[in-house]
Amino acid sequence: MLKFNEDEIKKEVKEVLDLREAIEKCVTKICNDGYENIFIMGIGGTYAVAEEIMAYMKGHTKINLYIENAADLIAEGNTKLGKKSIVIISSDTGRTQEMIDAVKLCKNQASTIIGFVQDKKSPLADLCDSLFAGPGSAYLKILLIMLDFMKENNEFELYDSFYNQMEYLPKGLADVQKSVDSKAEDFAKKHGNDQMHYIIGGGSLKGAAYSYAMCYMEEMLWMRTKSVSAADFFHGTLEIIDRDSNVTLFKGEDGAREQEERVEKFLPRICENITVFDTKEYQMKGIDQKFRDLLTPLIMSAIYARINVHLEKVRRHPMEIRRYYHRLDY
Amino acid sequence: MLKFNEDEIKKEVKEVLDLREAIEKCVTKICNDGYENIFIMGIGGTYAVAEEIMAYMKGHTKINLYIENAADLIAEGNTKLGKKSIVIISSDTGRTQEMIDAVKLCKNQASTIIGFVQDKKSPLADLCDSLFAGPGSAYLKILLIMLDFMKENNEFELYDSFYNQMEYLPKGLADVQKSVDSKAEDFAKKHGNDQMHYIIGGGSLKGAAYSYAMCYMEEMLWMRTKSVSAADFFHGTLEIIDRDSNVTLFKGEDGAREQEERVEKFLPRICENITVFDTKEYQMKGIDQKFRDLLTPLIMSAIYARINVHLEKVRRHPMEIRRYYHRLDY
Numbered sequence: 001m002l003k004f005n006e007d008e009i010k011k012e013v014k015e016v017l018d019l020r021e022a023i024e025k026c027v028t029k030i031c032n033d034g035y036e037n038i039f040i041m042g043i044g045g046t047y048a049v050a051e052e053i054m055a056y057m058k059g060h061t062k063i064n065l066y067i068e069n070a071a072d073l074i075a076e077g078n079t080k081l082g083k084k085s086i087v088i089i090s091s092d093t094g095r096t097q098e099m100i101d102a103v104k105l106c107k108n109q110a111s112t113i114i115g116f117v118q119d120k121k122s123p124l125a126d127l128c129d130s131l132f133a134g135p136g137s138a139y140l141k142i143l144l145i146m147l148d149f150m151k152e153n154n155e156f157e158l159y160d161s162f163y164n165q166m167e168y169l170p171k172g173l174a175d176v177q178k179s180v181d182s183k184a185e186d187f188a189k190k191h192g193n194d195q196m197h198y199i200i201g202g203g204s205l206k207g208a209a210y211s212y213a214m215c216y217m218e219e220m221l222w223m224r225t226k227s228v229s230a231a232d233f234f235h236g237t238l239e240i241i242d243r244d245s246n247v248t249l250f251k252g253e254d255g256a257r258e259q260e261e262r263v264e265k266f267l268p269r270i271c272e273n274i275t276v277f278d279t280k281e282y283q284m285k286g287i288d289q290k291f292r293d294l295l296t297p298l299i300m301s302a303i304y305a306r307i308n309v310h311l312e313k314v315r316r317h318p319m320e321i322r323r324y325y326h327r328l329d330y
Numbered sequence: 331m332l333k334f335n336e337d338e339i340k341k342e343v344k345e346v347l348d349l350r351e352a353i354e355k356c357v358t359k360i361c362n363d364g365y366e367n368i369f370i371m372g373i374g375g376t377y378a379v380a381e382e383i384m385a386y387m388k389g390h391t392k393i394n395l396y397i398e399n400a401a402d403l404i405a406e407g408n409t410k411l412g413k414k415s416i417v418i419i420s421s422d423t424g425r426t427q428e429m430i431d432a433v434k435l436c437k438n439q440a441s442t443i444i445g446f447v448q449d450k451k452s453p454l455a456d457l458c459d460s461l462f463a464g465p466g467s468a469y470l471k472i473l474l475i476m477l478d479f480m481k482e483n484n485e486f487e488l489y490d491s492f493y494n495q496m497e498y499l500p501k502g503l504a505d506v507q508k509s510v511d512s513k514a515e516d517f518a519k520k521h522g523n524d525q526m527h528y529i530i531g532g533g534s535l536k537g538a539a540y541s542y543a544m545c546y547m548e549e550m551l552w553m554r555t556k557s558v559s560a561a562d563f564f565h566g567t568l569e570i571i572d573r574d575s576n577v578t579l580f581k582g583e584d585g586a587r588e589q590e591e592r593v594e595k596f597l598p599r600i601c602e603n604i605t606v607f608d609t610k611e612y613q614m615k616g617i618d619q620k621f622r623d624l625l626t627p628l629i630m631s632a633i634y635a636r637i638n639v640h641l642e643k644v645r646r647h648p649m650e651i652r653r654y655y656h657r658l659d660y
Contacts, residue, residue, distance in 0.1 A: 044565020056625055059407035071561035075533055075585040077389030098561075125556040197527070197555065203405055214558075214566035222570055224526065226556045230429075230545075231401035235374020236544035236658060239653050255405040270653075323569050323600075330564060330596040 001181055009177065010170035016136035017166050019144065026114065026130045035112070036066035036084035038149065039320040040142060043071055043098050046090050049138045052297045053146060055204040056254060061150050063291035070102035083110035088145060090138035094122025103127045104135070116141040139297050147294075158290070165287045169295075172284030176302040179282050184303070187248075187275055188310030194246045197223055198237070200263055201249070201300075202230030202257025204293075208300045212250075216304065220319040221311050230259035233253045234266075241271050251278035252296035253289070277303050331511055332638045339507065339559035340500035347464035347496050349474065356444065356460045357478040365442070366414035367394035370472060373401055373428050374422050375545040379468045381477060381537035382627045387582060391480050400432035413440035418475060420468035423443070424452025433457045446471040469627050477624075488620070497619045499625075502614025506632040509612050514633070517578075517605055518640030524576045527553055528567070530593055531579070531630075532560030533586025534623075538630045542580075546634065550649040551641050560589035564596075569605065571601050581608035583619070607633050 030193055038127035040050040050067035057065050066080060073081075081087075087106045091099055094117040107127060115128030118135050123133055132141065150156035191197070197217060201209030206229040228237045230249075241247060247267060251260045267274050279292070279299040287295070312319050324330070370380040380397035387395050395499050396410055404409075411417075417436045421429055424447040433443055433454060445458030455461055462471065472481070480486035521527070527547060531539030536559040543555035558567045560579075571577060577597060579592045597604050609622070609629040617625070642649050 044562050046656070047562065055402070055406055059409060063410050069559070069561045071589055072533070072559075072586070075561075075589055076385055077585070079389060079392050175480075203402070212563065218570045219566040220569075224556075224570060226554075229399070229402075231399045231405075232374050232377065232544065236541075236549040239550075240548045240554060242653075255407070256402070259401055259405055262660065266658075269658065323572075325569065326374065328596075328599065330568075330592065 001178065002313065004181075006174045006175065009174045012136045013140070013170040013173055015134055016140045016144070017163075017169065019132055019141065020163060022132060023145050023148055026236050027145065027152060030086060030112065031149075031152045034084065035086050036082065037066060037080055037086070038146075039066050039078075039081065039085055039087045039106075039111075040087050041070055041073065041087055041099075041102060041106075043067040043069055043096060045211045045215040046138055047068065048207040048215075049090065049142060051183060051207035051210070052139055052204045053142050055206065055256070056294060057104050057146060059255065061146075061155050063149060063153055063155065068102075070096075070098040073102045074098065074105060081106060081109050081111060085109065085111040086114060088114045088142055089116070089124070089128075091124050092118045094119045094124035096124070099124055100104055100127070114145065124205060137298060137301065139301070143294060162291060162294075165291060168284060168286030172287055173298065173302045174284040175284065176299055177306050180303045181306050184306035185310045188314045191246055191275070192311050192314035195224060196246060197225045198241065198245060198247045199225060199227045199250065199279070200230055200233055200247065200260070201227070201252070202259035203254045204297050205250040205252045205254075205256070205260070205300055206230070208216075208297050209250050212304050216308055219322070219325070221308070221315060221317055222323075223311075223315075230256060230263050233263055238266075241267070243270070243272050244274060245271055247271055247274050249276045250300055251276055251280065252300060253279055254293040254296045279303070331508065332643065334507065334511075336504045339504045342466045343500040343503055345464055346470045346474070347493075347499065349462055349471065350493060352462060353478055354473050357475065357482060360416060360442065361479075361482045364389050364414065365416050367410055367413065367416070368476075369394060369396050369398050369408075369411065369417045369436075369441075371398040371400055371403065371417055371419050371429075371432060373399055373426060375541045376468055378537040378541035378545075379420065379472060381540070382469055382534045383472050385534040385536065386624060387476060389585065391476075391483065391485050393479060393483055395628070398432075400426075400428040403432045404428065404435060410631060411436060411439050411441060415439070415441040415501060416444060417441045418444045418472055419446070419454070420456075420471060421452075421454050422448045424449045424454035426454070429454055430457070434611060444475065446448055460509070467631065469631070492621060492624075495621060498614060498616030502617055503628065503632045505611040505614065506629055507636050510607070510633045511636050513607075513641045514636035517637060518644045521576055522641050522644035523603070524542070525554060526576060527555045528571065528575060528577045529557040529580065530560055530563055530577065530590070531554060531582070532556070532589035533582060533584045534627050535580040535582045535584075535586070535590070535630055538627050539580050544603075546638055549652070549655070551638070551647055552653075553641075553645075560586060560593050563593055568596075568600075571597070573600070573602050575601055575603060577601055577604050579604065579606045580630055580631060581606055581610065581621075583609055584623040584626045609633070
């Protein structure tokens with residue numbers, strides 16, 4: 001398989017899961033001290049991660065949870081942010097300027113900053129009250145800490161059972177990549193040079209569609225896209241879809257599956273250029289169906305990891321290239 | 331001026347402002363009875379209105395305010411929704427199925443429904459505990475009620491002064507339409523047949539960009555678009571912009587103006603096909619600068635009302651036409 005390092009993939013997932021003990025220590029202390037609310041803050045792709053988490057959390061926890069775009073917090077403020085606020089961030093480089101500015105604003109309010117920052121020698125890492133360094137999925141990291149907050153709030157009885165099954169997650173996600181590979185290759189060959197990509201996802205995959213379109217296709221592959229939530233698809237965007245429009249539907253296993261099924265059922269009447277990536281088609285041995293809503297964005301990111309590899313080849317466009325990012329000041 | 335009925339425009343704005351007394355009566359009763367939180371709920375364009383309102387409110391009121399997409403509420407639920415919740419909706423037809431289903435769900439939780447529903451003989455109107463019928467801007471209607479809730483919460487001392495100045499709003503918005511008309515016509519002539527439109531807006535104009543792209547350009551004019559928030563523009567979409575990309579920037583007078591100025595300053599280095607619509611260029615006599623943050627989405631909608639009229643002509647595409655909406659079941 002092209003550019004596929006199974007050991008690396010498994011190792012990275014395992015390293016995130018191994019944060020369990022440190023996360024629990026951090027959460028226990030915060031719960032003992034008391035807190036009023038939690039903010040998950042990001043920008044661009046990390047804001048999309050916050051949206052993915054929120055799609056699940058808002059129906060499942062009574063914790064006062066907010067999501068914030070770093071630039072919007074700076075521009076607009078948020079009256080709920082204060083000294084009893086916990087602010088959770090994630091960043092690879094630890095150098096995103098809007099994030100640094102927004103975290104400083106939070107610290108001026110005496111909020112507590114929990115950071116999953118890959119580079120521990122970075123400005124963002126320096127600003128964290130609790131720092132978890134190292135690589136791996138931002139979604140998984142924030143999910144783990146939020147599930148711990150829920151457990152402490154007596155809202156997630158399956159906590160131990162969840163972690164027991166997560167033992168199978170590293171292999172499970174590697175297996176997803178293997179299973180989807182030939183479909184991803186076909187997709188890239190058929191659509192790699194299309195002029196426009198519509199990406200649709202609902203619930204936790206609304207954020208996944210947003211970030212796949214913007215952070216991968218646009219930023220790293222220079223492909224034109226529009227992402228739209230399954231919830232809003234029937235309220236505008238459908239009118240621009242015709243027989244030849246290239247539409248990709250992300251289907252997941254969370255509460256929004258019915259929204260996605262509605263799109264899937266309607267589309268063939270007006271379009272013959274549809275690809276569906278459905279997390280349900282990809283087994284992860286040892287993991288029960290009851291946890292697959294929580295894992296839906298992770299499974300989808302394993303799927304699009306393979307799409308990326310093949311698009312990169314078909315387009316002869318190494319994903320490291322940027323036209324403007326880190327080349328120009330803005 | 332093409333398809334411009336000044337009296338009609340003024341009358342519609344005035345009718346919304348005339349809701350003041352009825353809104354105050356409704357809000358006073360709710361505040362006397364006590365409430366826990368407020369939801370602004372919509373879908374598609376009306377969800378975008380909720381986002382426009384929220385961009386201002388989250389920095390200005392301590393009220394527990396949430397916004398919900400009707401389809402997502404059905405799919406995911408929301409633990410904050412309960413019998414002490416006030417749910418504010420707006421709808422033209424009163425017949426949007428997801429809204430009807432979501433409002434029924436809210437009523438099952440014994441929440442109080444306040445509806446701005448244009449057609450008072452519609453299923454949604456029937457479901458409201460307090461109904462305000464009649465035409466006019468959904469943004470203005472919801473702004474008025476939220477400012478009253480803020481006043482009752484001692485958070486908007488300028489309430490009377492605001493209403494005094496709103497006397498000038500009907501003429502002000504009609505004047506905006508007149509002032510922008512020739513620029514809107516030029517835009518339509520130059521860009522009416524472009525293959526792709528990027529629309530960027532920040533803060534309260536993030537929702538405006540989203541809904542202009544989706545509900546007008548896509549749904550009513552069958553033009554391809556991607557809207558992106560000024561906050562996220564530098565985190566992906568910029569890489570797909572080149573010299574000839576057609577980019578329209580919505581600039582407003584709220585907290586996010588700096589975000590929009592950052593985009594405006596950067597774009598000319600990489601693109602020579604930019605149009606800026608800036609609310610600040612359009613006077614509204616009698617209305618102070620201090621209220622123009624609140625009015626930014628309204629001014630922008632007066633601007634794009636004129637863009638619409640000219641795009642409709644250039645494209646020879648009457649905006650009443652739909653390919654699928656009300657033609658097919660979905």
